Amino acid sequence: MLRIKPGTRHRVTVTVNGRRHGGFAEARTLLSDFLRHELKLFGTHVGCEHGVCGACTVNIDGRAVRSCLRFAVQVDGAEIGTVEGLAEGGSLSPLQEAFRRHHALQCGFCTAGILISATQFLETNPDPTEDEVRDMLSGHICRCTGYEGMVRAILDVAGGSS
Amino acid sequence: MKPAPFEYCRADTLDEALELMAEFGSDASALAGGMSLGPMLNMRLARPAAVIDINPVESLAGIAADGGVLETGALCRQVDALASPLIAESVPLLAEALPFVGHFQTRNRGTLGGSVCHADPSAEIPLALVALGGEVVVQRKGRARTIAADDFFDGIFATAREPDELVTALRWPRATAGTGCAFDEIAQRQGDFAIAAVAAAATVDPDGGLSAVSLGLGGIEDRPVLADLSGFVGAPATAETAAGAAALAADRADPIEDPKASAAYRRQLVRVLGARALERAFDRAGAAPC
Numbered sequence: 001m002l003r004i005k006p007g008t009r010h011r012v013t014v015t016v017n018g019r020r021h022g023g024f025a026e027a028r029t030l031l032s033d034f035l036r037h038e039l040k041l042f043g044t045h046v047g048c049e050h051g052v053c054g055a056c057t058v059n060i061d062g063r064a065v066r067s068c069l070r071f072a073v074q075v076d077g078a079e080i081g082t083v084e085g086l087a088e089g090g091s092l093s094p095l096q097e098a099f100r101r102h103h104a105l106q107c108g109f110c111t112a113g114i115l116i117s118a119t120q121f122l123e124t125n126p127d128p129t130e131d132e133v134r135d136m137l138s139g140h141i142c143r144c145t146g147y148e149g150m151v152r153a154i155l156d157v158a159g160g161s162s
Numbered sequence: 163m164k165p166a167p168f169e170y171c172r173a174d175t176l177d178e179a180l181e182l183m184a185e186f187g188s189d190a191s192a193l194a195g196g197m198s199l200g201p202m203l204n205m206r207l208a209r210p211a212a213v214i215d216i217n218p219v220e221s222l223a224g225i226a227a228d229g230g231v232l233e234t235g236a237l238c239r240q241v242d243a244l245a246s247p248l249i250a251e252s253v254p255l256l257a258e259a260l261p262f263v264g265h266f267q268t269r270n271r272g273t274l275g276g277s278v279c280h281a282d283p284s285a286e287i288p289l290a291l292v293a294l295g296g297e298v299v300v301q302r303k304g305r306a307r308t309i310a311a312d313d314f315f316d317g318i319f320a321t322a323r324e325p326d327e328l329v330t331a332l333r334w335p336r337a338t339a340g341t342g343c344a345f346d347e348i349a350q351r352q353g354d355f356a357i358a359a360v361a362a363a364a365t366v367d368p369d370g371g372l373s374a375v376s377l378g379l380g381g382i383e384d385r386p387v388l389a390d391l392s393g394f395v396g397a398p399a400t401a402e403t404a405a406g407a408a409a410l411a412a413d414r415a416d417p418i419e420d421p422k423a424s425a426a427y428r429r430q431l432v433r434v435l436g437a438r439a440l441e442r443a444f445d446r447a448g449a450a451p452c
Contacts, residue, residue, distance in 0.1 A: 139268065
């Protein structure tokens with residue numbers, strides 16, 4: 001049993017994009033704030049802070065989830081993937097390339113979360129239908145694009161990898 | 163949009179979780195997936211002294227058949243329930259309802275037990291449990307009890323759970339031959355809170371008459387409710403019967419009004435969605451075990 005009193009700071013160690021990071025969090029510190037303010041990883045964006053908009057979506061132990069609905073103290077020891085980890089060796093991932101090719105972003109605020117979602121979605125469902133892609137995207141709010149470019153980009157990558 | 167300070171308590175076993183529930187009682191909130199409690203904490207609608215994280219308690223995550231009942235642990239994730247062949251086969255109503263629950267990203271973390279505990283009147287999992295006549299298992303230190311789903315939900319965010327009790331499992335009656343069910347809902351966008359949700363179940367005898375029929379309604383009143391359709395037992399399992407039964411359910415419902423929809427619109431949705439769902443349930447009852 002672990003107990004963390006209110007107002008005290010607790011050591012949290014996580015692996016983010018393959019690199020170990022450590023920092024301190026209060027019991028009530030959201031993972032999204034821990035990533036940004038404590039680990040200075042600003043790729044993960046914070047929108048609504050109640051699980052609706054999807055901007056803060058990160059991958060925790062293999063699943064795309066809301067980082068604003070997780071406390072940092074809950075993820076001690078976890079493997080976390082954020083948008084900073086998608087491009088390897090300075091080149092964009094195939095999905096990121098497709099987002100650029102299909103104009104799947106405009107302001108880009110929501111994009112970090114959507115890329116994380118879509119990446120895990122394609123891992124579990126490598127050959128999705130358009131309806132399945134749209135259903136997955138319903139967990140994100142984008143106010144610029146109308147989603148059409150994202151649907152095309154995700155289907156393009158799925159088709160290319162099959 | 164940041165939670166008020168609280169004490170974080172991580173239970174590694176069920177005994178530890180129950181000890182913490184006993185210690186804090188009504189000052190505690192049990193944390194499962196956090197898809198409902200998280201927003202409540204962030205918006206400070208909930209300000210518990212202690213948040214008891216039960217996620218490490220692996221014994222609460224299982225799915226197991228127990229005779230005519232399928233028992234899902236409170237921590238069973240919605241994504242795992244959706245992928246479970248046992249649930250698809252034994253509780254097809256739940257399998258059909260789950261894609262309406264939130265989104266891919268929230269089902270990855272959200273749990274069956276958490277949704278039931280939160281008791282949002284428009285939530286799909288509580289509705290499915292009520293529609294099937296399921297049960298909720300709650301435990302406190304030294305005592306477990308089982309509550310019929312229909313008695314568990316008291317109103318908006320209100321349940322029969324005592325403050326020191328933890329929801330540990332849900333019990334779903336397994337589908338039998340000759341029984342069919344169907345789920346449908348209308349929301350402002352995919353995965354949003356239902357304006358109206360319906361869960362139909364019917365048993366059709368070999369000569370095409372209804373030996374049982376029910377229609378559960380979500381998002382209509384302050385809790386998931388079952389329409390009394392006993393007058394339709396013995397009626398033929400036809401589209402006309404489905405329409406008549408849904409119309410009766412709509413007439414007898416006492417729908418809430420909110421900025422999303424008027425009572426009249428909700429009543430109309432019960433009429434239309436209810437008829438469709440009942441008709442589908444009749445067809446499935448004739449076709450295969452459901």
